[in-house]
Amino acid sequence: MDTLLTNQFLTHYALAKPNASAPAKETNAKYFELSDDAFLIHFVVGDGVAPYKNNSVLQVKVINYETFHIGLPAAFTHGKQICDLLAYTKLVNNYFSLNELTDTDPAYVIDFTNSTGPRKGKRNKAMDQLQNTLSLLMAVPDIKAFIDNFIVKKCCFFNKKATPPTVVPTILTAITSFNRINTITEEGFEMSHPAIEALGFKLFEYSGGKAANIV
Amino acid sequence: MKESLSISNLGPIKHVELNDLGDFIVLIGESGSGKSTIMKVLGLFRWLYKMQNIRSYLKHSNISKSPFKFRMETYLKNCGLEEFVTPKTSIIYRVTASSDKVYDVKFANGRLSGTSNSELIYAGDMSFIKISFISETRNIIPLWADKGAQLAGGYLGFYFHEVYNDFELATNALKDFNIPFLNLKFAVRRTSQGKKFMIESAGKNKYEINFKNSSSGTQTSIPISILADYFSSTFNPEEAFNRSLFKYLSNSDRLTDFKPVKNLSEIDQKIFMHIEEPELSLFPDAQCMLISSLVEKCFQKSVHKMGIILSTHSPYIVNHLNLLIKSYDTKNDGAGLDYEKVNVYQVVDGEIFDLKIKNQRLINTNPLSETIDNIYKEYNRLA
Numbered sequence: 001m002d003t004l005l006t007n008q009f010l011t012h013y014a015l016a017k018p019n020a021s022a023p024a025k026e027t028n029a030k031y032f033e034l035s036d037d038a039f040l041i042h043f044v045v046g047d048g049v050a051p052y053k054n055n056s057v058l059q060v061k062v063i064n065y066e067t068f069h070i071g072l073p074a075a076f077t078h079g080k081q082i083c084d085l086l087a088y089t090k091l092v093n094n095y096f097s098l099n100e101l102t103d104t105d106p107a108y109v110i111d112f113t114n115s116t117g118p119r120k121g122k123r124n125k126a127m128d129q130l131q132n133t134l135s136l137l138m139a140v141p142d143i144k145a146f147i148d149n150f151i152v153k154k155c156c157f158f159n160k161k162a163t164p165p166t167v168v169p170t171i172l173t174a175i176t177s178f179n180r181i182n183t184i185t186e187e188g189f190e191m192s193h194p195a196i197e198a199l200g201f202k203l204f205e206y207s208g209g210k211a212a213n214i215v
Numbered sequence: 216m217k218e219s220l221s222i223s224n225l226g227p228i229k230h231v232e233l234n235d236l237g238d239f240i241v242l243i244g245e246s247g248s249g250k251s252t253i254m255k256v257l258g259l260f261r262w263l264y265k266m267q268n269i270r271s272y273l274k275h276s277n278i279s280k281s282p283f284k285f286r287m288e289t290y291l292k293n294c295g296l297e298e299f300v301t302p303k304t305s306i307i308y309r310v311t312a313s314s315d316k317v318y319d320v321k322f323a324n325g326r327l328s329g330t331s332n333s334e335l336i337y338a339g340d341m342s343f344i345k346i347s348f349i350s351e352t353r354n355i356i357p358l359w360a361d362k363g364a365q366l367a368g369g370y371l372g373f374y375f376h377e378v379y380n381d382f383e384l385a386t387n388a389l390k391d392f393n394i395p396f397l398n399l400k401f402a403v404r405r406t407s408q409g410k411k412f413m414i415e416s417a418g419k420n421k422y423e424i425n426f427k428n429s430s431s432g433t434q435t436s437i438p439i440s441i442l443a444d445y446f447s448s449t450f451n452p453e454e455a456f457n458r459s460l461f462k463y464l465s466n467s468d469r470l471t472d473f474k475p476v477k478n479l480s481e482i483d484q485k486i487f488m489h490i491e492e493p494e495l496s497l498f499p500d501a502q503c504m505l506i507s508s509l510v511e512k513c514f515q516k517s518v519h520k521m522g523i524i525l526s527t528h529s530p531y532i533v534n535h536l537n538l539l540i541k542s543y544d545t546k547n548d549g550a551g552l553d554y555e556k557v558n559v560y561q562v563v564d565g566e567i568f569d570l571k572i573k574n575q576r577l578i579n580t581n582p583l584s585e586t587i588d589n590i591y592k593e594y595n596r597l598a
Contacts (some may be wrong), residue, residue: 014308123582124563159581161588175591178584181537181577189579192569194232207581 001088002063007106008142015072022068026090028057031211034158036084040064041063049101050158051211052087053126058076058214059090065098067131081125083133088150095214096150098133098201101158118170123157131153131195139185148200152215155196156188159207216342216483217311220260225306226252226299237556238514240524243533243583246564249493250526253562255374256292257524258348258489260308263290263320263330264578265344269459271336275476282463284588285440287327293373300325312340337574338476342483343443343456347381347446350374351491353438356382357427360412371582382438385445386410393417394440395542396504399415401437427565431496434499443509445518452484488513494529503535507550510539515550530583533559533570544576 002024010017025040032041033048034201040062042048063086069077088096102122134155138144157164161179188210193203206212218236227249233240243248252255263285273282291297301382305323312318318336320329328334352375359379387410392401398418404411412426412432419526422598457478464473493509494502515523517527527533543551558579570579 026531123585124561124568128566139277161584172591175589178534178587179581181534181580184577185575187574189572189577190574191579192571205581 001061001086001143004140004146005065009137010072013076015076018071019117019188020067021070022071023059026059026061027214028054028059028210030054030057031150032060034062034085034087034099034101036064036066040085049160050085050099050156050160051207051209052214053211054214056215058092058094059184060087060214061090061096062087071164080136081127081129081132082136083126083155089214093149093151095152095154096147096214097154097183098130098137099156099158100129102126102160123159123205126157126159127193127196128205129155131193134196134199134201148163153200154212155193156204157203157205158212159205160196162210172180179208186210189214216313216485217260219307219309219311220253220257221305221307221309222253222256223305224301224303225256225296227565228252228299229558231567233558233560233567234316237558238522239510239557240519240555241533241536241554241557241559242524242526242562242567243528243559244526246528248562249565250562251297252364253349253490253567254489254524254526255296256306257308257378258346258487258491259290259294259296260306261344261346262337262489263327263348263386264308264310264318267318267330267334268333268336268341268343269321269463270332271328271338271341271374271458272460272476272482273463274332274335275338275341275472277462277474279334285327285330287322292427295372295374312337312342341477342485343445343452343479344484345450345452345455345486347442348374348437348489349378349380349381349442349491349497353378353382354431354435355436355497357425357429357434357454360410361425366559378438379444381442383495384450385441386412388445388449389441391415392437392441392444396501397433399433399454399498401441411490422441431503432544434492434500436493436497437494439490439505439509443512446486446488447512447519447521450486450519452486452519453479456482456484481522485522487522488526490525491524493525494527494532496535499529502529502531503538506532506535507539509551510550510575514552514556532581534580535579540576540578 001198002022006017023040027041029043032043034040034052035042035048052124061081065086066084069082087099091096106166161207162213171200188204188206191203192206220233222231225248231253244250250394250503256310257530266279270282289302302325308320310318318329352372354377355375385405394401398419400415402413404413413422413423414426414429423590493505498585509523513523536557537549539552540554542549543553554576561582572579
């Protein structure tokens with residue numbers, strides 16, 4: 001996939017080659033968490049943002065798409081909303097996902113102590129980022145052909161929830177109460193998104209520490 | 216009948232597609248996102264379809280002269296949508312009848328279609344629809360009812376008078392009405408000066424006050440409860456349809472030509488309630504109980520087919536839907552909602568997102584939890 005990005009993607013959009021290639025890492029660990037920092041993959045629970053279960057110990061490659069995108073010419077990147085990471089199984093065409101990790105984006109955490117005006121919620125912003133990245137990738141014929149071969153294709157929105165306040169612990173239960181829906185089931189929530197579904201993908205939300213399954 | 220609605224380029228709405236509308240529809244979204252616009256458009260186009268049904272019934276019953284004309288400009292003005300309309304505005308309301316025939320009422324390029332004499336609804340597909348729009352202005356009802364005589368001729372907008380007229384009809388058929396979720400009784404006293412509305416406590420501390428002096432939550436929730444009760448039980452659709460028919464027949468003076476094409480009892484009937492912010496001024500527990508009582512009345516005990524669409528900012532109401540769905544699925548006693556008949560949409564940036572979780576029988580309530588998350592993320596940051 002990284003070759004497709006640095007060759008076919010750039011050719012398709014007539015872009016100059018960026019100075020650095022997209023950061024990428026691999027793992028076949030049974031459990032790992034993704035983050036959009038230099039580590040990309042963490043193995044300790046809670047260190048990352050997007051938990052993944054990989055019970056079949058498949059070889060998984062993770063590419064920091066956002067870093068790749070930022071390295072492209074400004075005329076191309078300007079105004080484009082894109083997601084953070086791509087993750088896919090390497091030796092078998094089982095699983096391909098686009099991932100947006102919202103916890104790390106303070107721009108969408110509203111500071112209610114300042115009247116800065118309404119902002120688009122992080123959930124809707126994340127869906128736009130996933131859809132736009134998917135559209136960009138699937139418009140490149142060779143990338144589309146590569147992705148279409150995968151059995152499971154997902155756009156994943158990982159939404160790490162706030163932890164209860166540490167200063168006034170246990171008394172305030174609002175966060176826990178409002179987020180109880182995320183404890184009803186271990187599975188991610190499959191949401192309707194006609195534009196994403198039209199490209200052969202399904203949209204999943206993983207809130208409150210839910211893990212995506214690589215099958 | 217199956218309904219769908221498509222709106223493009225109307226005020227805050229960029230493009231919205233609501234397909235195969237369920238019996239219970241909930242719209243959430245920020246203030247000004249377009250929830251009320253969607254509800255008003257749906258209410259207006261349901262009304263246009265209703266009128267086309269009346270026109271079709273009269274035509275099929277040998278009344279050749281058209282009994283009325285549609286005046287879209289007036290309707291848009293009445294609904295407060297006039298300023299939202301641009302040359303690019305397009306609205307398509309589609310009904311798929313049980314015969315699978317499709318009927319479109321369409322507004323595009325400033326013109327209305329699907330309502331002419333050449334676009335009649337087949338006799339077998341005709342239906343009678345009652346539309347009730349309970350706007351957020353319902354909190355003026357108690358004062359208006361009390362001062363009605365002095366305020367004769369006053370005008371508080373189309374939607375207020377629509378809901379007030381329905382409230383009048385409902386309270387004509389009513390004497391006492393229990394409101395369990397407020398532990399109150401609503402009483403209608405008939406005096407020489409007309410009807411008087413009183414609120415009686417059902418608790419230990421007995422008191423009785425005029426409706427206009429009751430709490431704000433009482434004033435906003437009682438019209439909803441009373442109308443739901445009226446439309447689900449006492450309201451007679453055949454009588455209402457007859458009234459509509461004879462109004463137009465007497466206007467056109469063609470009563471002798473009238474040969475009814477079908478008995479009214481054979482015509483499909485459905486009552487639609489459109490409710491703006493049912494939670495207004497209510498404590499969270501009462502919000503949930505109000506929704507439960509609506510669901511019980513309109514879907515479990517109603518003698519008529521009913522549909523409800525409501526807009527809300529309440530995370531309690533949206534979370535409560537999951538309990539109602541679970542209650543239905545587990546055949547629990549009390550209120551329950553069929554997941555298949557529920558739609559919950561978030562209106563944002565002129566579009567909608569479906570909040571029904573596809574792989575669970577749940578509604579995704581997380582969009583309404585973001586505020587709490589943000590509050591405590593900021594709290595943790597400051598700490």
